[in-house]
Amino acid sequence: GIAHILSVSGYHVGILSMMLALLLKPTQQGRRAQLMLRGGVLLAYCLLAGGQAPVIRAALLSVLWEMGRVRHRQTVQLHTLCFAAAIQLIFSPPLLLSASFQLTYGAMLGLLLLRPRISGLLHPEQPLLKWLWEALAASISAQLGILPAQLYWFGELPLLSLVLNLFITTLTTGVMALYWLTFACLQLPVVREALGLAASGATRLLLAGVRALDSPGISSLWLPRPD
Numbered sequence: 009g010i011a012h013i014l015s016v017s018g019y020h021v022g023i024l025s026m027m028l029a030l031l032l033k034p035t036q037q038g039r040r041a042q043l044m045l046r047g048g049v050l051l052a053y054c055l056l057a058g059g060q061a062p063v064i065r066a067a068l069l070s071v072l073w074e075m076g077r078v079r080h081r082q083t084v085q086l087h088t089l090c091f092a093a094a095i096q097l098i099f100s101p102p103l104l105l106s107a108s109f110q111l112t113y114g115a116m117l118g119l120l121l122l123r124p125r126i127s128g129l130l131h132p133e134q135p136l137l138k139w140l141w142e143a144l145a146a147s148i149s150a151q152l153g154i155l156p157a158q159l160y161w162f163g164e165l166p167l168l169s170l171v172l173n174l175f176i177t178t179l180t181t182g183v184m185a186l187y188w189l190t191f192a193c194l195q196l197p198v199v200r201e202a203l204g205l206a207a208s209g210a211t212r213l214l215l216a217g218v219r220a221l222d223s224p225g226i227s228s229l230w231l232p233r234p235d
Contacts, residue, residue, distance in 0.1 A: 018062035018063060019062075021050065021053065021063055023181060024049070025046065028045070028049060032046070046074065061103055061106065061109045064096060068095060073088060076088075086120050110157040114155075115154050117153050119146060119149050123149040143177075179210065186207035186210060
C-alpha cells in the first residue's frame with residue numbers, strides 16, 4: 009500500500025508538514041490549534057513509520073520550530089537541531105552509532121552550516137537563476153554533510169548526485185504529494201483512480217531514470233573496502 013511505497017525519510021515528513029500548513033492556512037484556527045493538529049498528524053505518521061530516526065527528527069524539528077512561532081520567540085535552528093538530537097538520544101543512546109542517525113543529522117548540519125556560505129558565493133539577479141542556485145547550494149550542502157557517513161557506511165563516493173539531486177528532488181516531491189493526495193481521496197472513486205494513475209506513471213518515470221543512470225556504473229565511484 010501507500011505506507012510501503014513511502015520510504016522512511018524525514019524528507020517525506022517535510023512534504024507532509026508543508027501540505028498540512030497549506031491546508032490549515034485558509035482556516036480560521038489560531039496557531040496553537042494548528043500546532044496541535046500538525047503535531048497529532050506527525051505523531052501518527054511517526055507511529056505508522058515505526059519510529060524511525062529520520063522521521064522522528066523531522067517531526068520534532070517541525071513541531072519545535074512551530075512552537076517558537078506560537079510563542080513569538082526567535083528560533084536558533086542549530087540549537088533546535090541539537091535539542092531534537094538530544095531528545096532522541098535520551099530515549100535511545102545507541103542511535104548515535106547508527107547510519108540512519110548520522111546521515112539524517114549530517115544532512116541537516118550541512119544545510120544549516122554550509123548552505124549560507126555556498127549560497128553567498130553567487131548572487132544571480134534573475135528569479136529563476138536565483139532559485140536554481142539556491143536549490144543547487146542546498147543539494148551541495150546536504151551532500152557534503154552526509155559524505156563522511158556515506159563513505160564510512162557504504163564506501164560510496166557520489167559523482168552525479170550534486171547535479172541530479174535538484175531534478176530528483178523536484179520529481180520525488182511531486183510523486184510524494186500525489187501519493188498523499190491519493191491517500192486523502194480514497195473515498196472518491198473517480199478522483200482516486202485518476203490520482204493513482206498519475207502517481208503510478210510518475211513513479212515508473214523516476215525508477216526508469218534511476219535504472220538508466222545506474223546501469224553504466226557512472227553515478228558513483230565505489231571505493232574498495234578492507235577485508
